[in-house]
Amino acid sequence: MEIVMAFVIGILFMTATYLMLSKSLLRIIVGTGLLSHGAHLLILTMGGLKRGAAPILGGNAESYTDPLPQALILTAIVISFGVTAFFLVLAYRAYQELGTDNVEEMRGTQKDD
Amino acid sequence: MRNTNNIILETAVKVLLFFIALYSVYIFTAGHYYPGGGFIGGLMTAGAIVLLLITYDIKTVVGILPVNFRILTAIGLLFAIGTSAGSLIFDAPFLTHAFGDVHLPILGDLSLHTATLFDLGVYFVVVGVTMTIIQTIGEDE
Amino acid sequence: MSLLHLAIVAPLILSIFIPIFNRIFRRIHTGWFVLPLPILLFVYFLTFLPETMSGKLVSKMINWIPSLGINFTAKVDGLGLLFSLLITGIGALVVLYSIYYLAKNKEMLNNFYVYLLLFMGAMLGVVLSDNLIVMYAFWELTSFSSFLLIGYWYERDKSRYGAQKSMLITVFGGLAMLGGIILLYIMTGTFSFTEIMSQANEIFNHTLFVPALLCILLGAFTKSAQFPFYIWLPDAMEAPTPVSAYLHSATMVKAGIYLVARFTPVFGEHFLWLWLVAGVGVLTMIWGSVFAVKQTDLKAILAFSTVSQLGLIMSLLGVGAAALHYEFLDENIYTVAVTAAIFHLINHATFKGSLFMAAGIVDHETGTRDIRKLGGLMHFMPITFTISIIGAFSMAGLPPFNGFLSKEMFFTAMVHVTEMDIFNLETLGILFPVLAWIASIFTFIYSMILVFQTFTGKYKPEKLDKKPHEAPMGLLISPIILVSLVIIFGFFPNLLSDSLISPAMASILPSLLGAGEEFKVHISFWHGPTIELFMTLGVIILGLVLYKTHARWKKIYKGIPEKLALNRFYDFLLEGLQSASYKVTNTYMNGSIRSYLVYIFAFLIVILAATLFGKNAFTVSTSNVSSIGVYEVALAILVVLGSICILFAKSRMTSIILLGAVGYTVSLFYVLFRAPDLALTQLVIETISVALFLVCFYHLPKLRKFETRMRFKLMNALISVGVGAIVTLIALSAHSSKLFDSISRYYVENTYTEAAGKNMVNVILVDFRGFDTLFEITVLAIASLGIFGMIKLRLNRRNEG
Known part of the structure; x- marks a missing residue:
């Protein structure tokens, strides 16, 4: 399963990168969303998959899956939500102020050129 | 946010909301032993309020829940920092938690953790943050 | 924290309260709150005199970063005490002077005094720190405070230009010095100067010895405005005159000299040290004095003269290092160079300080410092004239003032160079006295120009903005005290010899002293008809002739390009760097x-x-x-x-x-x-x-x-x-x-036993790795506030306009 997941993660990263490289702000934000999914799965996979019961004591399990990556990912999920929201509002405000969602048009012109 | 004026949704929400809210409180308190905790509980509560927002409009929701969510965030942060710093009074390192078992007449054995207070801070922050974000965007027309 | 540490940081602590004083007591000049501190510190440092005179050290240590060997060790020895007294003594006089110089209502006094106190604390730190890293930190702090003080009138272009120039050059030197300190650390494994000194012999043949020497000297030369780095000092004259008197003549520019003196026991025996310190010193001396004659601005003359005098002291220290090669104390003729260096250091602070203050008074009362506009002020400002003439005669090396004594000793030291038989000095050594003598003639000329162009000659009221009159008493007190010292040290030089000069020499040349020995210093007026006396007479006669005719031969300077070549090089370098980095950055940072x-x-x-x-x-x-x-x-x-x-x-x-x-x-x-x-x-x-x-x-x-x-x-x-x-x-x-x-x-294993929880993920989040969570919710809160701000705060142009 880990091998399969490696490829799934690779594809997630690939599509995320492609979206982030485009010029539309919306696609960039969607790309960051995909990127965080990929990163979360990567952390989880690196710790090993299905190595025992869910990390909750009781239930007479012999072994548990690694709880540390899960804690890290939980933090990461919430943070990425905050960052995505911030980014969304940034895009929205930039669009309001500048009238475009094309990042190439947002570059502006240098005054002393 | 637009008023959807959807009778089915409105009726369903009135019932569902309490279940979601109750469940979110349960999931928060159970966090130390079962899946759940401050993050999930907070998000679920926020989700319930968002559902309310989608069904009704912002003014109605502000009328029902006259909470300044930014202050809620601050309270949450204070809770978290206060609980962490509390251990300093007892000459223990920052963030040391304590726990103990208490026997109450009707409820039976209770296990009390200062970690739950910390988690409550997380809960408040998550609710506050999520709602601040959604509300400010929603209000901006 | 000992009292000594407190004394070093006291100015820094007081600087915090200055804005408060300034706000609460608006009617009282803020300077009055500052003045007691340097006086108090001066008295405090005087109490160390008996200790250093008996050859003892006072050393107090606070652990700062012990794991890196960085401790705040404060050490008072002869050299450090001499500088501390200069810093606090001149500091007190300058603060007093500034109270009358800077108007209460027009100037940003709290800025001024905060910077000044910052400097005072930093400078004390430089001269009293034994740990080189701590010393370096204070060293850079003096550069920063100097930058702030030069740019005090920041609305002027020239102030900003001068401030930036001094900052770039001195901080460049400071970084080089840091490199030297680190090289020393690599060689010796310690940052403590005392310990490095004790290992001086072992590191002498180390491959890093010469690079370390060069790096340290670079720091000293930039700070003390030696050739070719002196170009920042004339531009630093944009600072208010009290600052010029304090930082740019009496104390900060002498930090480089302090550094050279401090490191003489470590590097002094190397031939590069002797050649570089003495050579650069003599070159700076003659260069500064020659260009001082060309200047027309009073402060510019004083700036170039400071450059020249710093070169003089530097060259003396270089020659003095030769004493280390002649290991017999009794007839060691080269120690006189070190004696002269220290003596002149004190003298320079007195006469140059008074001259700067006098120049400030002229500027204050007439509205100009241009000697082409000034003249005949003797009748309007007799006291200022007296101050200036004493200061200038001392600077020119005329008897009976203290400058004469140190100039004589300077000649003695330079003449002794010809007798050296090391490092090729037997052939090239003759250059030293010759160049020194020529530089002294120019020193004589500009000293005369300074006084007589300003105070005698024709009075030109049409060129002045104000009607000149004598300065108020408050402005005069400080320069009067300084010129009294000029006279006192002139007549009774031996007041200094045992109390300050001998202990300071013991710090510079410790290896020449056995246990319980001390340097016998005796300064006398009359040596008999020696070669030095004839040199002085030659300086006076030739100087007088050249001064009388200088209007005619001054045209030669026109042959030199108007902008000094070195300044042009600096500007070119700066602009080139700026445009080049702009281009490079633009190629990849395209927005x-x-x-x-x-x-x-x-x-x-x-x-x-x-x-x-x-x-x-x-x-x-x-x-x-x-x-x-x-x-x-x-x-x-x-x-x-x-x-x-x-x-x-x-x-x-x-x-x-x-x-x-x-x-x-x-x-x-x-x-x-x-x-x-x-x-x-x-x-x-x-x-x-x-x-x-x-x-x-x-x-x-x-x-x-x-x-x-x-x-x-x-x-x-x-x-x-x-x-x-x-x-x-x-x-x-x-x-x-x-x-x-x-x-x-x-x-x-520990989720249940340590935290009494069963959900491991939750326990990790709230307990084991609670810090992560704490910061995470903080980040979330910040993000939400950011979103709130972005949407609710509309500070854009549309709403403003």
């Missing part, structure tokens, strides 16, 4: 997010691939994989399909829904991978995110694809495939090669 992302991703690919294959880290092993079930395969296909479909989504709604679908599938993955907390969180987050996206997208325009060119698309595709491939390879390798055991065993 396009896409380009930046391309750099980031390209580097990601290159670096990770290089590491992966360079270190042979890439392995694939299928031995330890978990089983593949039907559900997992289905989910994997869903995720892959969903993410690829987003690439081709035509509308924004489709892309949100697809993103949501991927998110929900990922949360199902968490279910299968036994992570219930994650699954729950992901589910709720995904729901809220979709709501958020919908709300935001409601405001945003329709999804448009801007990229049309095939080349653009191909490039993007190439990079994204590269990123995907490299991440896959890393995921495979990370799974296949487990270098360490998982640390989570600790959590599994």
